[in-house]
Amino acid sequence: QVELVESGGGMVQAGDSLRLSCTFSGRSFSSYAMGWFRQAPGKEREFVSDISWGGGTTNYADSVKGRFTISRDNGKNAMYLQMNNLDPDDTAVYYCAAHLEYGRVGATGSYWGQGTQVTVFS
Secondary structure, three states: OOEEEEEOOEEEEOOOOEEEEEEEEOOOHHHOEEEEEEEOOOOOOEEEEEEOOOOOOEEEOOOOOOOEEEEEEOOOOEEEEEEOOOOHHHOEEEEEEEEOOOOOOOOOOOEEOOOEEEEEEO
16 A cells, blocks of 8 residues: 655745655555646646656656756655745645556556645735
């Protein structure tokens, strides 16, 4: 069984930074591709970023490219999202997800955390 727990959310001013963490409990963290998604009020959940098993391949939504950086530490069973130059449009609940196949993070068969709230005010 896989359990994912997000942390690091909060309320910040536009232009500030936050670092989200996702801790993984279960077997073989390094066997899972990981990703971040977010859901703003009244909107559907959307892809933010994902990372391959060893961290060598990453992918970002256009809206966060150049501002957000995804990373993972397989020795600590953790994934991170460094978010810089935050904008009020980044306000959302952020979820981490895990899937055995890279490219299918967030698809059927994914594990999900419960989310952490990020609020950016202008």
